[in-house]
Every structure is written in C-alpha cells, then in structure tokens.
Amino acid sequence: MSVVDRLTGRKGADARKTVTFGDASEVRGAPLWSVTSLLFVGLVWWWIKRGPEPIINDRTFPSMRQTWDAFFELVDIGYRRVGLWDHTWASLWRVLKGLVYGVVVGVPVGFAMGLSNRLRGIFDPIVELLRPVPPLALLPLFIVWFGIGEGSKVNLLFFAAVWIMVIAARAGVLGVRGSKVHAAYSLGANKWQILRYVILPNALPDIFTGMRVALGVCWGTLVAAELTGTTTGLGAMIFAASKFFRMDIVVVSIIIIGVIGVAMDLTMRFLEKRLIPWRGKG
Amino acid sequence: MKDLKVDGLGMVYELPKGGSVQALHDVSFDLEAGRLLTLLGPSGCGKTTLLNIIAGFLAPTSGSVTLGGDPITGPGQERGMVFQQGALFEWQSVAQNVAFGPRMNRKKRSETNELVQDLLSTVGLQGFGDKAVYELSGGMQQRVALARCLANDPEVILMDEPLGALDALTREKMQGLILKLWQETGKTIILVTHSVEEALYLGDRLFVMAPRPGRVEREYELPFAEKGLHVDPREMKASPEFIDKREELLSLIWEMEEQIMGHEGAMS
Numbered sequence: 413m414s415v416v417d418r419l420t421g422r423k424g425a426d427a428r429k430t431v432t433f434g435d436a437s438e439v440r441g442a443p444l445w446s447v448t449s450l451l452f453v454g455l456v457w458w459w460i461k462r463g464p465e466p467i468i469n470d471r472t473f474p475s476m477r478q479t480w481d482a483f484f485e486l487v488d489i490g491y492r493r494v495g496l497w498d499h500t501w502a503s504l505w506r507v508l509k510g511l512v513y514g515v516v517v518g519v520p521v522g523f524a525m526g527l528s529n530r531l532r533g534i535f536d537p538i539v540e541l542l543r544p545v546p547p548l549a550l551l552p553l554f555i556v557w558f559g560i561g562e563g564s565k566v567n568l569l570f571f572a573a574v575w576i577m578v579i580a581a582r583a584g585v586l587g588v589r590g591s592k593v594h595a596a597y598s599l600g601a602n603k604w605q606i607l608r609y610v611i612l613p614n615a616l617p618d619i620f621t622g623m624r625v626a627l628g629v630c631w632g633t634l635v636a637a638e639l640t641g642t643t644t645g646l647g648a649m650i651f652a653a654s655k656f657f658r659m660d661i662v663v664v665s666i667i668i669i670g671v672i673g674v675a676m677d678l679t680m681r682f683l684e685k686r687l688i689p690w691r692g693k694g
Numbered sequence: 695m696k697d698l699k700v701d702g703l704g705m706v707y708e709l710p711k712g713g714s715v716q717a718l719h720d721v722s723f724d725l726e727a728g729r730l731l732t733l734l735g736p737s738g739c740g741k742t743t744l745l746n747i748i749a750g751f752l753a754p755t756s757g758s759v760t761l762g763g764d765p766i767t768g769p770g771q772e773r774g775m776v777f778q779q780g781a782l783f784e785w786q787s788v789a790q791n792v793a794f795g796p797r798m799n800r801k802k803r804s805e806t807n808e809l810v811q812d813l814l815s816t817v818g819l820q821g822f823g824d825k826a827v828y829e830l831s832g833g834m835q836q837r838v839a840l841a842r843c844l845a846n847d848p849e850v851i852l853m854d855e856p857l858g859a860l861d862a863l864t865r866e867k868m869q870g871l872i873l874k875l876w877q878e879t880g881k882t883i884i885l886v887t888h889s890v891e892e893a894l895y896l897g898d899r900l901f902v903m904a905p906r907p908g909r910v911e912r913e914y915e916l917p918f919a920e921k922g923l924h925v926d927p928r929e930m931k932a933s934p935e936f937i938d939k940r941e942e943l944l945s946l947i948w949e950m951e952e953q954i955m956g957h958e959g960a961m962s
Contacts, residue, residue, distance in 0.1 A: 591781040594751055599795035599846055600771035609794075613785040690784040693828035 419444040474660035479667075482660035491649050491661060500668065502644035506562070506637075507630045510569020514626055518574040519619060522581025523611075539578055547572040547633050560641030565634075572633045573626040580622025584615025589694065617684075617691040624680040631673050695727035696762025696772075696849050698748070698882060703757035705743050705908070716907030717743045718754070723910065725899070727849070730876050730883045730919055732897030734890060734943065736950050740908025741886045742854060748884065749775050749852050761849060771795060774848035776839045778855045782827045788838050789814070789823035795846035806845075813841040816878070817871065833864035840875065853885040857892065869895055870927060877923050890943045891931060894918055902943060904950050912946065914939075 417425035421442025423432035432438040454476070460467045461475040470478065486496040524531040525539070547568050554564040554571075588611055596610045638647025646665050653661035684691065705718035718740040725731055733741040746752040748759055750769040759766045761773070775781075782791050789810050790797075796806040814820050817837040827835055836856055843851055856872075857865045869892060876883055887893050893900050898919040904911035916939070922930055930936060 589780055591777040592783065594749070594769065595775055595777060595781040595842075596783075596794070596798075597751075597769035598749060598771065598773060598775040599798055599842070601794075601798045605798050609798075610783065613783070616785070688785075690826065690828060693826075694780060694784045 421445065471657050471659065474663055478660040479663050482658070483664045486661065486664060492643060492652060494644055496668075499644055499646055499649050500672070502642075503634055503638070503646045504672070506565050506645065507569055507627070507634055509566045510630050511573050511623065511627055513566070513570040514573025514577050514630075515619075515623060517570070518577025518622075519581040521574075522578040522583075523585055523607075523615075525578065526582045526585025526615075527607075527611075535578075539575060542571075543575040543579070548636050551637065551639075555641070562642075565637045565642070568637045569630045569633060572629050576626040576629060577619070577622050580618050580625070581615060584618030585611055587618060588614040592694075614694075617688050620680075620684050620688055620691075624677065624684070627676055627680060628673065631669070631676065635669065695880070695882075697727050698725040698850060699760045699763075700725075700744075700748070701758050701760075703744070703747065703754050703759065705740065705747065705752070706755045718747075719907035719909050721757070721908075721910055723901075723913075725882060725884070727882050728880050729899055730885065730897055731899045731901065732893040733884065733886045733901050733903060734888075734893040734947070735901075735903030735911070736905060736947055736954065738905040738908070738954070739903035739950075740905070741903050743908065744903075745852050745854055745884060745886050748850070749773055771799075771846045772849045774843035774846060774851045776836070776843050776851065776853040776856045779832065779835065779859045782835055782838055782842070784826070784828050786827070787823065788819065788825050788827055788830070791827060791838055792823075792841045792845050794842060799846075809845060810841075813844055816844070816875070817841045831864070832860050833868055836860065836868060837871065840871070844875070844879065848881065850882045850884065853883065855886055855888065858888060865889075865892070866927060870922075872896060873919060873922050876919070890940055890947065894936060894939055894943065895922060895927065895931060902946060905954060911950075 414425070416422075419442060421440070421444075423435075423438045424430070429435065429438065457476055460473070466475070474482070490496055491499065521535055521539075525535050526532075550571060551564065551568060554567050558564040558567050592610055592614065593606060596606050601609065634645070635647035635650060638645040639651055642648045643652070646669055650662050650665045653659075653665070700721060700723050703718055703721040704716070707715045707717055709715060721740075721744060733744065735741050743752065747754050748766065750766050750773065753767070766773070769775075783794065786794070789807075792810045792813055793806050796809065810823065811820070814823055817840050819834060819837050819841065822830070822834070827838060830838065839856070853872075857868050860868060872883070872885070873896065875881075885893075885896060887896075894916060895918050897914070897916055900914040900916055901910045902912045902914075903909065918930060918936060
C-alpha cells in the first residue's frame with residue numbers, strides 16, 4: 413500500500429480486494445481528508461469574519477486573529493488574575509479527584525453486585541434509580557450539602573463517574589468465563605485467590621473502559637459544575653468571560669477543553685495498550 | 695496412587711418451566727489408578743455432567759464418587775482439569791500460567807521455576823515461557839493447559855473435549871502427546887470426546903454413553919492406547935481391528951442419534 417493510498421484512504425489497495433463496501437478491515441480513515449476537513453472549518457471561520465463588515469460580528473463570534481491573540485493574552489497574563497495553566501489545572505484536578513473517588517467506590521460496589529445475589533439485590537434499585545439522573549440535576553442539592561466551593565464540584569463529578577464504574581466493574585465480573593474460574597479452583601486456588609488472580613485481572617479491561625468513559629463524562633460535566641462558586645477552572649473562565657462579551661476568551665476555552673478531552677482519551681488508549689495488552693484476547 | 699470409585703450416580707436437572715431432565719441415571723464404575731478412560735456419546739448423554747461431578751463442580755442428586763476412599767465434595771487439586779479452550783489466563787505469560795497451581799499453594803519460587811521449565815519441555819514448549827498465551831496457536835495453548843494441570847501433580851486428570859477445537863492434523867499430534875504424558879506420568883485420565891476415532895485411539899477403557907436418561911450404555915477394554923505408544927498412529931488407525939471397532943461404535947451412536955431424533959419428532 414503506497415503512502416498516498418494510506419493518506420487518502422483508498423480501499424483494497426494492498427489486498428487487491430474486489431469488494432470493500434461493508435468490509436470493516438478496509439475502513440481506517442484517511443489522514444489527508446482529516447486535514448482537509450480541519451482546513452475547511454478554518455476556511456468557513458475565515459469567510460464569516462472577512463472584510464470590515466463581517467457576516468457575524470465580534471460580539472457574537474471572534475475572528476481567528478482575535479482568538480489567537482486572546483490565547484496569548486491568556487498565556488501571558490491569565491484571566492482575572494489567574495494564569496491559564498492554573499485555570500486548566502484547577503479543572504483537571506477536580507476531574508481527577510471525582511474520577512478517583514468514583515473508581516474507589518464504584519469498583520468494589522460493582523464487584524459486590526457481580527459476586528453476591530444479596531448485595532446485587534441491595535444495590536440494584538439504588539444504582540438503577542440514580543444512574544439515569546443527569547449529575548447537574550443534583551447540583552442544587554450538592555451545593556446545600558457540600559457548600560458552594562470545591563466540595564459540591566468534586567462530589568458532582570464523583571456522582572457522574574461512580575455509576576459508570578459500578579456498571580463497568582459488574583460487567584467485568586460477570587464476563588468471566590466459567591471454565592477459567594473452574595480451572596483456578598482445580599489448581600488449588602481459594603476464594604480470595606480466585607478474586608485476586610482471576611476475577612480482578614479478567615475485569616480490568618472493562619474497568620479501564622469504564623474509566624475512559626467516566627473521564628469523558630466528567631470532563632463534559634465539569635464546565636457546568638464550575639458555573640457557580642468558583643473563580644478558577646475553564647468553566648468559570650467561560651462564564652466570567654461571557655458576562656463581558658469576551659467571546660474570544662470563550663472560544664479559546666472551548667478549544668482548550670476540546671483539545672484536552674482528545675488528549676485524555678488518547679492517553680487512556682495508550683495506557684490501555686501498555687497496561688492491558690490482553691484485552692479481547694481471551 | 696488412588697482408585698476412583700463411582701457408585702450409583704444420578705443427576706436430575708429441574709427445568710425452569712417445570713419438569714426435569716435425568717442427566718445421569720445409576721452410573722457406577724471403578725477406575726483403577728493409571729487407566730485412561732474415554733467417554734463417548736451423543737450430546738445430552740451426560741458425559742460432561744459426569745466429568746463435572748468427578749471434578750467436584752457439581753454435586754450429584756444421588757450416589758457418590760470417591761477417590762482413594764475419600765468422598766469428593768468440591769473441586770480439589772488432586773483432580774486436575776483441562777478444558778476445550780479459553781481456560782488459560784490471558785493476562786499471564788505461558789510460564790505464569792503453568793506456575794499458577796504451585797503459586798496458589800505458596801511453593802518456593804525457585805522450585806516452581808525449575809518445575810515450569812521441566813513441564814514446558816515435556817509438552818514441547820521450551821523457550822515459550824515468556825510468550826503471552828494469546829500469541830500461541832490453539833494446539834500450543836492446549837499444551838500449556840496440559841502443563842499447567844501437571845504442575846500440581848494431580849492423581850487424576852479430567853479432560854473435557856481438550857482437542858475439540860483443533861484442526862485435524864494438530865489434533866492427531868496432540869493425541870500422541872496425551873498418550874506420551876499418560877505413559878510417562880502414569881496418571882489416571884478421564885477424557886470426554888465427540889470423536890469416535892479419538893475415543894478408540896486414546897482410551898484403554900471406553901464408555902459409550904446414551905441419553906434419556908444419561909447412562910453408560912456399553913463398556914470396552916481397548917488395546918490401542920497401549921500399542922499406540924510404540925506404533926505409528928496412522929498405521930494403527932488404518933488397521934482392520936481399529937476400523938472394525940470404529941464402525942461398530944459409529945453404528946451404535948448412529949442408532950442412538952436416530953432414536954433421539956425419532957423421540958423429538960414424536961414430541962413435537
């Protein structure tokens with residue numbers, strides 16, 4: 413397969429297949445087209461802001477130039493006496509805490525639900541009732557309970573993460589093949605060893621997938637969580653800037669949130685490949 | 695070495711919609727230590743149920759199984775198990791899989807390592823210890839499963855269609871390996887199979903099982919496994935005695951299948 417074929421995503425180039433429509437192994441994307449689509453978005457942006465009387469005015473949407481300048485303004489002096497890095501780090505730290513709490517609580521609960529009928533019965537109604545609740549619906553309650561500051565935010569993110577982790581861990585436990593457990597018992601393992609050396613490693617791929625999903629959901633919930641009661645964080649920055657019609661800063665924040673979201677997902681995928689190479693190989 | 699004694703074994707499964715299935719009815723036999731018993735029969739004849747009861751994964755509704763006089767009440771490492779496939783731990787290397795039993799028993803690491811190397815060369819996998827199990831072919835994975843089972847030095851090895859997922863050529867090679875291990879270790883082996891040829895070639899005792907209710911329909915004492923250690927397997931399988939026995943068994947099982955079909959036809 414030539415480089416050009418790979419970049420443009422020409423199907424069947426190396427295997428000389430005659431039919432490729434519906435052949436999943438032939439669809440891997442086309443980097444050249446990805447670049448083109450990004451350039452096109454840029455072109456649209458440039459076009460709606462061109463000339464002295466652009467189609468969309470500065471109060472509604474900034475030009476690329478303004479966004480670029482706003483970015484360097486943020487890097488240089490920050491926003492409202494807080495550096496860009498500090499805003500970003502505040503957001504990341506909240507998400508990280510919420511995720512870690514979610515994993516620490518969710519995985520044992522999920523394991524319990526996958527291992528015991530009684531515990532499954534106890535937790536099932538709680539999990540099933542709370543799981544569909546959008547985390548933000550709980551924000552008023554959480555503010556009353558945990559205060560307007562960090563407490564309510566981290567708890568909200570914990571709430572967003574924990575059900576995902578419960579379901580993922582439970583699926584991981586229930587997905588263990590009976591013959592693996594039987595084999596381990598026949599090799600002399602006791603219950604604790606079955607849990608530690610068979611069920612846990614068997615559930616790790618599912619737990620990791622859960623973490624990836626939870627991280628994304630937390631990141632998405634965060635901005636709204638930072639709506640009130642804080643002056644730091646990318647979400648707080650967006651809301652503060654919007655009050656002063658600093659759409660350039662809003663757009664920079666949105667782009668940063670998007671880029672970090674992608675970076676986190678790529679990091680998780682990389683870690684997954686390194687830490688759990690056996691995924692899907694059972 | 696301990697003899698296995700199966701006495702009046704019965705197993706009834708209650709069906710969720712009501713009614714029940716008699717998976718085993720009054721199965722009794724003695725198996726002296728060091729024999730290789732193959733279980734053959736159409737699906738639903740209870741051969742896997744029987745194996746699972748001996749392994750200790752199922753408790754029979756009636757009757758008992760004892761090994762060297764001790765009743766079997768649950769799984770234990772004196773009864774090793776080899777499954778068809780997918781029972782290896784894919785998160786561990788080949789060597790770690792083989793070392794699993796000794797590790798669960800908190801054996802010394804150095805002794806275990808030595809044992810693992812020995813076993814890997816016994817099953818023809820020397821040098822593969824650091825590989826991941828999913829990098830191995832199906833046949834090699836079953837070699838790992840055999841080595842893992844042997845690491846605990848069990849009295850009895852139970853094999854549930856161990857070669858069922860392998861292609862014909864690999865299967866034949868693995869049959870040779872099982873015979874070799876049987877000879878070298880002198881272990882008692884019970885092997886469940888769907889293949890008439892395999893049951894004949896490997897079993898020095900063979901039970902043909904029948905369904906509804908699951909039972910031992912006919913017993914054979916066979917010379918092929920003993921001879922198979924010294925004779926070319928292809929020659930053996932082409933010999934008139936072997937072919938005679940094979941045809942006899944095939945028609946017996948064929949008859950059973952016909953009866954099942956007739957029975958099911960009458961029910962619907």
